[in-house]
Amino acid sequence: MKRFLCLLLIGLILCSGSGCKRSEAYDPEKAYHTARSFSELGDTGADAGLELARAKEMLFRIEHGELTGRHAQETLDARTEAYQKLRTDAAIAYVRYCRDVTNEANKRAYDTLSLQISELSCILVDAALLLTKDPALKDRYDPETIEALKAEDALSDLSVLPLIERERALVGAYEALSDRLFLERGGRTWTGDEILSDPTLSPEAFTDLYEAYLDLFNREAGAICLDLIRVRREIGETLGYGSYAEYRYACLDRDYSPDDAALLSEHVRETLVPVFIKLQRDFYGAAGALYGAVFEQEPTMKRMEDAVTAVLPMLSEPWEYMISHGMYDLGNDFKRMPGSFTTYFATYGAPFLFSAWTGDFETIPTVIHEFGHYASFYLNGGDTDAAGSLDLAEIDAQGLELLTVLRYDTIYGELSEAAETAELFYALYALIDGCVEDAFQQFAYAQPEPTLEALNAEYGRLCAQFGLDTLGTEARSWTRIPHTFQSPFYYISYAASMTAALELYLMGKRDPEAARDAYRTVLLRRNGLPFRKMTEYAGLGDPFDPDRLAKTAHELLRIRQDGGTDDLNGTKDR
Numbered sequence: 001m002k003r004f005l006c007l008l009l010i011g012l013i014l015c016s017g018s019g020c021k022r023s024e025a026y027d028p029e030k031a032y033h034t035a036r037s038f039s040e041l042g043d044t045g046a047d048a049g050l051e052l053a054r055a056k057e058m059l060f061r062i063e064h065g066e067l068t069g070r071h072a073q074e075t076l077d078a079r080t081e082a083y084q085k086l087r088t089d090a091a092i093a094y095v096r097y098c099r100d101v102t103n104e105a106n107k108r109a110y111d112t113l114s115l116q117i118s119e120l121s122c123i124l125v126d127a128a129l130l131l132t133k134d135p136a137l138k139d140r141y142d143p144e145t146i147e148a149l150k151a152e153d154a155l156s157d158l159s160v161l162p163l164i165e166r167e168r169a170l171v172g173a174y175e176a177l178s179d180r181l182f183l184e185r186g187g188r189t190w191t192g193d194e195i196l197s198d199p200t201l202s203p204e205a206f207t208d209l210y211e212a213y214l215d216l217f218n219r220e221a222g223a224i225c226l227d228l229i230r231v232r233r234e235i236g237e238t239l240g241y242g243s244y245a246e247y248r249y250a251c252l253d254r255d256y257s258p259d260d261a262a263l264l265s266e267h268v269r270e271t272l273v274p275v276f277i278k279l280q281r282d283f284y285g286a287a288g289a290l291y292g293a294v295f296e297q298e299p300t301m302k303r304m305e306d307a308v309t310a311v312l313p314m315l316s317e318p319w320e321y322m323i324s325h326g327m328y329d330l331g332n333d334f335k336r337m338p339g340s341f342t343t344y345f346a347t348y349g350a351p352f353l354f355s356a357w358t359g360d361f362e363t364i365p366t367v368i369h370e371f372g373h374y375a376s377f378y379l380n381g382g383d384t385d386a387a388g389s390l391d392l393a394e395i396d397a398q399g400l401e402l403l404t405v406l407r408y409d410t411i412y413g414e415l416s417e418a419a420e421t422a423e424l425f426y427a428l429y430a431l432i433d434g435c436v437e438d439a440f441q442q443f444a445y446a447q448p449e450p451t452l453e454a455l456n457a458e459y460g461r462l463c464a465q466f467g468l469d470t471l472g473t474e475a476r477s478w479t480r481i482p483h484t485f486q487s488p489f490y491y492i493s494y495a496a497s498m499t500a501a502l503e504l505y506l507m508g509k510r511d512p513e514a515a516r517d518a519y520r521t522v523l524l525r526r527n528g529l530p531f532r533k534m535t536e537y538a539g540l541g542d543p544f545d546p547d548r549l550a551k552t553a554h555e556l557l558r559i560r561q562d563g564g565t566d567d568l569n570g571t572k573d574r
C-alpha cells in the first residue's frame with residue numbers, strides 16, 4: 001500500500017564558483033536544448049582525473065599569490081564549466097546505473113564520478129572564496145554572492161570525503177538489496193520477486209514466505225541504516241552542525257528548521273489526519289473500478305499531454321521535447337531501481353524522466369508528478385533558484401499533479417471521479433507520510449545508541465498516531481523507503497509543498513485562471529524568494545500556518561460532502 005514517491009536529483013549546483021547571479025536574463029525562448037536524443041548522448045568528454053589535477057594546481061597557485069585577478073577568475077570559470085560537464089556525465093551515468101542496478105561497471109562508473117565531483121566542488125568553492133578577497137575582482141563578488149559561497153562551503157569539506165565515500169558504499173549496498181537478498185526456506189532460496197510471482201504457492205505458504213522475507217529485508221536494510229546513521233552523524237559533527245537533521249535541512253536549502261517541521265507535523269495530525277481517514281473510506285469505494293482498469297502507455301500518454309497542456313499551455317514544448325528526444329524511460333523490468341526521479345543534463349539543456357509504466361492507475365499521477373519537475377528543469381534551464389529549493393520543486397510536481405485532477409475527464413473519462421478521489425487520498429497520504437518519515441528520522445538520528453528494535457517500534461508508533469496503520473503500514477516498512485537511505489530528511493518536503501499544492505487544487509475549483517497564474521508564478525520563479533516567502537508571493541499562503549491548514553481541511557471535507565466534482569468549472573462555489 002505504500003506509494004513510493006519520487007526523488008528529485010538536484011544535489012549541489014555550483015553556480016557561485018563562476019560568480020554568476022540569479023539569472024533574470026534567462027530566456028526560455030532562447031534556451032539551448034540539445035537536438036540529439038538520449039540514445040545518441042555520449043559523455044561530454046571531460047576527464048574527471050585531469051580536471052581534479054588542474055583544479056588542485058589552480059587552488060595552490062591562488063593560495064600562493066601566483067594566480068590573481070581576471071586571469072584567476074577566467075581559470076576558475078573554465079574549471080567550473082568542466083565541473084558542469086562532469087555533473088552532466090554523472091547524471092547520465094546515474095540513469096544507466098538505475099536502468100540495471102545489477103551491472104557492476106555502471107555502478108562503479110557512477111560511484112567513482114560522484115566522489116570525484118564532490119572533491120572538485122570543494123576545491124572550486126575554496127578557490128572562489130579566496131578570489132572574493134582579491135581587490136581586482138570586487139565587481140564580481142557582491143555580498144549576496146559571497147554569502148552564497150560561504151553557505152555552500154559550510155556544507156562540505158575535503159575532510160569529510162572519506163566519510164562520503166563510505167556513505168555512498170552503504171547506499172549502494174541498500175540499492176542492491178532488492179535483487180540480492182535470498183531467503184532460505186524449504187531447501188531452496190527465494191528472492192522477493194520469486195515469492196511474489198510464484199503461482200504455485202498456496203495463500204498460507206505465500207504469507208509465511210513473504211513475512212519471513214520482509215523480516216529478513218528489515219534486518220538487512222536496518223543494519224545498513226544503523227551504519228549510515230553513524231557515518232552521517234560524523235559528517236554533520238565534522239562540519240560543525242548541532243545535529244545531522246540541521247545539516248541536511250541546510251543542504252536542502254530550507255527556510256524552516258527541524259523544530260518547525262515537528263510543529264507542522266503536529267498540526268497536520270490534528271487537522272488533516274481526520275480528513276485522510278474519511279477519504280480512505282471513499283477511496284476504498286472508488287478503488288475497485290479504478291484498479292481493475294489497465295492503461296496502455298501510448299494512448300494514455302497522449303491524453304496526459306492534452307490534460308497537462310490544458311492546465312498550462314506552455315507545458316506543451318517540454319512534453320514534446322521529452323517524447324521526441326527520448327528523454328525519458330518508462331520501462332518496467334526487475335533490474336531497474338525502484339521508484340521514480342527526474343534529473344538534468346546541464347551541458348545538453350536536457351531534463352530526463354525515469355519512472356516505470358506498470359499500466360495501473362498510480363502510474364499516471366506519478367508520471368505527471370515527474371513531468372512537473374521535468375518542465376521546471378526545461379523552462380528554467382537548471383537555474384539555481386528554480387532547482388535549489390526542494391520544497392519549491394515539489395510544488396512544481398505536486399501542484400501539477402493536483403491541478404491536472406481538474407482535467408481528469410480528459411484522461412480517465414467515466415473513471416474521472418474515482419480517479420479524483422484516489423488522487424486526493426494519495427495527496428493526503430503523501431502529506432501525512434512526509435510528516436511521519438521526518439519525525440521518524442529525527443528520532444533515529446537523535447538516538448545515542450539506535451537499535452533496529454527501537455526504530456521499528458518508533459515507526460509503528462508514528463504510523464498508528466498518524467492513521468497510516470489503517471492502511472496496513474507497519475513497523476518494518478520504513479526500510480522500503482529509498483529516500484531514508486539515499487536522501488535523508490527529504491520527505492518533509494512532500495508535506496510542506498503538498499499544503500501549497502492542495503491550496504492550488506482548491507483555488508482551481510473556485511477560479512481556474514487564478515490557480516493557473518499562481519502555479520505559473522511558482523514554476524517560473526526568478527525572484528530568489530525562499531519557499532515560505534514564495535508561496536505567500538504566489539497567493540498560496542504560508543504552508544506552516546495552522547489556521548491555513550485547518551481551512552484546507554475544512555474545505556476538503558466540504559467538497560467531499562458536496563459530492564466533489566460538480567463545480568469543476570469554477571462557476572459554482574457552494
Ligand SMILES: [Zn+2]
Nearest residue numbers: 006008394397
Ligand atoms: Zn518530486
